[in-house]
Amino acid sequence: MQPSKSHIAKNIAVVLALFACASASCSRPIQSNAEVREVRLPSGLSGSNEPDDGQWLMPAKNYSSNRFSSLDQITVDNARDLKVAWTFSTGINRGHEAAPLVVNNTMYIVTPYPNILYALDLTKPGAPMKWKYEPKPSSAAQGVACCDVVNRGAAFYDGKIFYNTLDDHTVAVDAQSGKEVWNTQVGDINQGESMTMAPLVVKDKVLVGNSGGEFGVRGWLTALDASSGKIAWKAYSTGPDVDCLIGSNFKPFYEADQGKDLGVTTWPPDAWKIGGGGVWGWISYDPELNLIYYGTANPGPWNPDQRPGDNKWTCGIFARNPDNGEALWFYQWSPHDLHDYDGVNEQILIDLPIAGHTRKVLVRPERNGYVYVLDRTSGEVLSATPFAYITTSKGVDLKTGRLIYNPEKSASLGKVVREICPASPGAKDWQPSAFSPKTGLLYLPHNNLCQDAESVEANYIAGTPYVGMNVKMYAGPGGNRGVFSAWDPVAAKEVWSIKEDYPVWSGALVTTANVAFYGTMDGWFKAVNAVAGEPLWQFKCGSGIIGQPITYRGPDGKQYVAILSGVGGWSGAIVAGNLDPRDGGGALGFNNAMSDLPKNTVKGGMLYVFALP
């Protein structure tokens, strides 16, 4: 799509800008909001203004999922001196989406399929390998991974590392010895199920969910006992209330979500059994309210004509009691989803001053293009504001909570609908944002993509794709396919933004010293000033970056920043899977938007760790 020459020119421009910035106080073509206020984090949620223990125990850093670190050695002034401290090759060539963990001076990395877990000793020079654990998942599982064979990371709890394998096992590994403690099969590849999400461990329960919205799976979230691996409860995303753990305490805020067995009645007969609603994204936890929050993915098939109705409980968010799984409330971002707008993105838990009151909210940058601020006690939508270019809807009706679709962009059988914005990966896919209580801003890695699509009849054959949509994606207005922006959730507006050539498919990280980090799909790892958005430093890694940056304090007392490079994922499948760019429909239509990526990066998993000299 983009000629490589202009791409090089762009890179040169960035480098020049970088030099200019390094030499003087520079103002980039970025609007800055001078007024920056401190935001209080809910008590009981770590990572707030309390001292940071310098570890990284779960991909989102803490239960509020803010990816905020109070390590402060790397600053706006010295970030330009960052250097590679050491590296580690994972030996795997597919997309590396995971966040490394750091616990007790050991770093843990999970690779994409075949899901090797490495433990690296941070106390020794060059961080040599302590051990590796190989679960040897079934190679056939690669056939049911819609969007590259990724894994989004592990979680540490009570001396164990927990994670999921592509072939639907949840494993617990002793963090010291690398020995398997338990291994529980929770899904079945022959039904199209795979697992890619990172678990969250809450009160001795390991929470995990399935992927497979493109295979007609029936989505679920399940809780495994952390010490035994036994299933404590399982909550489906479709079907009768009893299967969805919906009971008398279920009090959704909006009328559309109230009623009996909506997980059955909002579908054609039996369609809920293969209706999707996977749980492959992020989970947050509020210890005070004792509620977990997580989203449900797209309904299946994509072709909406095959599933008239609201398709509960897909494309929405559940609040549940982690002890028994019972649902407390639900809100549906995209009822009767038309465009594969999975509702599984991160939700960041904060207390915000809204209209004169401090509200317990969750902030959700959603795939359909809106940043939602929800009252996390009730599920009420306080605001929903576009953060990207949207043609598929006209806003959210705050009285009914309902997304107002633009009928002109609805699919109908055999008709090609053009200029669908955002495209199916959404204004923002899984790539998690970060929130700084210091600046009060959300740091949003995201996409600028539109698409043409045509719905066709989908055949259900267990274990094979159940989609029914031909798609061709391309860059949105402006031609840049990605954006990294700072968003003020109180004022509900963008504060600054940086255009990137490729979708920004990496996670974000922000520190108390106002340094934000992210990576690009052509391999640049970048540090920017979290207040004003000017670039501070960048380093070219071996392969494109779609991982989640973290920062930690080493045994030597120094602050380190770590990121996995290794392109892939849905957006990078064209490189990771050697796809042919001449078929724009390849990789569910992402090929069309990424046909130039193979010219700008190659595959290869490698961990990079940076520090000041």
Added chain:
Amino acid sequence: MREGILLFPRPARRSPPALRLRVVGMGALALLIFQAACKREERGFRVQPPSASAAEGSRMTDFQPGPRTPESPVKNEYEDNAYALSEGKRLFQEYNCSGCHFNGGGGIGPALMDDEWLYGDKPENIFETIVEGRPNGMPSFRGKVPDYQVWQLVAYVRSLSGQVGSNAAPGRSDHMQTSSPEQSRPRESPKLSGKPR
């Protein structure tokens, strides 16, 4: 597993009526134009697919210890037959091959329009790939697709990289174009490169 849901796509039972009408209509029109018995448009009766056992002697590699034993390549008559190729194209959608391979560019499964082959580009190799499945995520369709349809699929798969006669390869698509029609695909020179994915 579930009632009321199509467990297996139509081709095994019947074609969707609209599709059948259209294919027949197109065929009739073509017959009118070409009049004389043109092999390209022959329908089923005289064009025999190879037997399933024809694929049994296949090799997945040219590498043989000692002197080379002569090959007896399998000829898939469907490769010169427009009707069989258009059936192959339809089946490629209906058995959800396209869900993993798209229009040849690949996605979950590898690209089938390029010059690189993991398990062999010969008709007998592709037959085996479909029937046996392959370890890294290619399902085994054994017992689910009748042999003659597998050979139609084999012919169509080879058309994706220009391996069949361009006058027989499908020239148009009923759907949104995401790539060039099979008929105008350049003829790739297949390599058993097995590049790791």
